[in-house]
Every structure is written in structure tokens, then in C-alpha cells.
Amino acid sequence: MWLAALTAWVTATGNSFADPPSAEPTNPLAPAAKVISLFSTTNLAGLYTWLMDTKYEDPRRVFSVTNGWLRISGEGLGYIATQDSYSNYLLRVEFKWGQRNWTWGDRIGKARDSGIFLHSQGPDGNSHDGQGAFKAAIECNLFQGATGDFLLIRGTAADGSLLAPRLTAEVAEARDADNWPFWKQGGEQVRLEHWGRLNWFGKDRQWEDRTDFRGTKDVESLPGEWNLIECLCRSNHIQIRLNGVLVNEAFDVWPTSGPILLQCEGSEIFVRKFELLNLP
Secondary structure, three states: OOOOOOOOOOOOOOOOEOOOOOOOOOOOEOOOOOOEEOOOOOOEOOEEEEEOOOEOOOOOOOEEEEOOEEEEOOOOEEEEEEOOOEOOEEEEEEEEEEEEEOOHHHOOOOOOEEEEEEEEEOOOOOEOOOOOOOOEEEEEEEEOOOOOOEEEEOEEOOOOOEEOOEEEEEEEEEEOOOOOEEEOOOOEEEEEEOOEEEEOOOOOOOOOOOOOOOOOOOOOOOOOOOEEEEEEEEOOEEEEEEOOEEEEEEEEEEOOOEOOEEEEEOEEEEEEEEEEEEOO
16 A cells, blocks of 8 residues: 555644745755645645635635535636645545536536646746646646546746746557547657646547546546545656556656645535655
8 A cells, every 4th residue: 555654644733824925935845754734624724825816815715624625616717735845745635526617717517627736836827828827837637537637737937937847658559639648558658848738548538528527447436426636746757546546657757846736727626635745
């Protein structure tokens, strides 16, 4: 088992909502030799929020704690982020979908959508493709039928330079309708730079962006049931496991450290575990 080494919990303390960071985190932290809980189940201490329309304010309570779970209502485009920057860790997130999809992100009638942004870089709201909603990062998609896809999210640094994530992966010969590859262990190596998607290995070749879409090989739980997604980030190598199944892998990854973000993109989602374990 991956987590045979789990030890004591570290419980976050402080105000319900942390202040936004005063500057981009430096000197990324390798987590201590115990589990770091990034969500305390009672408040949002150690985290801060960003929404495209209201920036660091959250007047709609898009991000809240209910029944010991983190709720992201989906009513907006943005994220909740760690104050600190991290490298070399196993990230565990337990999530399930809520009932609501919103006009935000045009999600009405479409697949429930969110994401985990790994190794985020640059100032808040710097992404090119989100109109200032997100940050440059390597995204692990949380998306019905597409959970476990990698997305390269490019953006702009504080000095105006391009932030262009990249990765290398082994892939199958087949491509999706947008010509992006599917991960296949032992397959041909390809390099993705600046922008792109690496589909998880079992993603339905006829995937459709519609509510509760389910492919024939999906390992995601049924809507309303909990899922466990694990992101193993070791140096420039990332593996994604969904409910215990290795679904995607990349190496020669850049960047290799940064704050971690949970995305808001028009769909309600609940998180009951958001934690890190260090890698030896």
C-alpha cells in the first residue's frame, strides 16, 4: 500500500479564511515526515481563494466548509490555493460531485468539471486560456469521463514572460478528436509543450461533454459517490492514480514545484480529504 507510512495528522489552525499571499512562494517545502492535512475540516486556514470576477473576495461563498467537507459551489471560475509551495510529495484528494452545474463555464447539461493544479506558477489569475481565472500549472483533470487527464495550462509571469509547462509521456498510436494522445505505458514517447492534453489511458474514444457521461473503461465512482485521486509528484515525474488504478504518467515535467490549487469551473464538488505525504 502506498500509505503504509502514514503517521499523525497535522491539524490546521487560524482564521476561517487566510489572507492572500503577499508574494509568490519561494523555497518550496518538502513536506515534513508526517501527513500534512491541507484542509482542517473546520475552516480554510492555510488556504486562500481567487475568483475571476471578485479576485480575493468571495461574496457568494463559493468556497465553504459544510459537514466537515470543503464545498466548492461551482458558481464562478477560480480556485482555492495553498499558501505554501510544495515539491516531492504524494497528494491525496477524496472528492465527490454535487448536484449543481452552473452557467459559469457553460456547464449546464455538460460533464461535471473541476481540477487539481499541480506546481502552479506566477501571480494569481495569470492563465492565458481562463481569462484570468486560473494559474499556469500542470492540471490533473477532475472531469466526468476524463478524470486523470493531464492539461498544460500556460500563463504569464509577473515580469511578463511566458510560463509554459511541459511534459514527456509514453502514448498509444490513437489520438482523440482534437489530436491529443492517450497515455500508454511502454508506448512511443512524445513531448507536449506550452499547451495540450494527455488523455488517461482508458478515456472513451467517443467521450462526450455531457452530464454524467460514463465510458466503458471508467474507474471513476458513480455520481454522488466518493473518489480517491492520488498525485505522486517526485522530482520531474508525476503519476496519477484514481481509485487505486494508475491512469496516467508523465516525466521530464516542468515545473516541479509550486502551490496546489483546487479548481472551481462551474460544477459543484465536495472534498473531504486534501493531504500530503512526503517522499523519501
